[in-house]
Amino acid sequence: DVKVTQSSRYLVKRTGEKVFLECVQDMDHENMFWYRQDPGLGLRLIYFSYDVKMKEKGDIPEGYSVSREKKERFSLILESASTNQTSMYLCASSPPGTFYNYGYTFGSGTRLTVV
Amino acid sequence: KNEVEQSPQNLTAQEGEFITINCSYSVGISALHWLQQHPGGGIVSLFMLSSGKKKHGRLIATINIQEKHSSLHITASHPRDSAVYICAVVRRIDTDKLIFGTGTRLQVFP
Numbered sequence: 755d756v757k758v759t760q761s762s763r764y765l766v767k768r769t770g771e772k773v774f775l776e777c778v779q780d781m782d783h784e785n786m787f788w789y790r791q792d793p794g795l796g797l798r799l800i801y802f803s804y805d806v807k808m809k810e811k812g813d814i815p816e817g818y819s820v821s822r823e824k825k826e827r828f829s830l831i832l833e834s835a836s837t838n839q840t841s842m843y844l845c846a847s848s849p850p851g852t853f854y855n856y857g858y859t860f861g862s863g864t865r866l867t868v869v
Numbered sequence: 870k871n872e873v874e875q876s877p878q879n880l881t882a883q884e885g886e887f888i889t890i891n892c893s894y895s896v897g898i899s900a901l902h903w904l905q906q907h908p909g910g911g912i913v914s915l916f917m918l919s920s921g922k923k924k925h926g927r928l929i930a931t932i933n934i935q936e937k938h939s940s941l942h943i944t945a946s947h948p949r950d951s952a953v954y955i956c957a958v959v960r961r962i963d964t965d966k967l968i969f970g971t972g973t974r975l976q977v978f979p
Contacts (some may be wrong), residue, residue, distance in 0.1 A: 794971055795971060796871075797957075799966060802966070812966075844912070846912075860911055860912040862909060862911045863911070
């Protein structure tokens, strides 16, 4: 069964901490995405990557960075966590050019609380 | 204003009721997806539409391209249908990303 695995389901961090959210996929997909999901706002794209070492800003990249050193792994980094980054974070992957046919596979999400 | 709007935001129903969730969008699209998210967080695809109507079991999805509107219907609803239903579109001018609606939280009571 194909999978996108996020390293933690729940995470509590302190304001100012550097936070790493890890995502690993086993489908050899080129595209990987990080979203945050907030009530009333839906899923918003933070960053995405079409290939190893490539990254593109999404709609809300401020306060975040990403790393993709290997094809299967896409990491989201909060350089200095703030309380407004408390959210559900979802990772997804897809083969290229498959949005028409919904090639997306989502991870189960990481619920991050910054205190 | 969001490019993809859903209504209602929250919906409660009694088991057996017919349910409709609406999605309106303001951009030209090449496809529209209906997704389901259960409380555990994972999101799965229900339908992809570019025209007309699709049916899968008790779920029916329709799209009217001219009116920029889609509906998801659930017949004979069941408590296991309780989930968040999300509409997402692929813009015609940028086919590499999905644009998501805010979701509709459905609760079906026995």
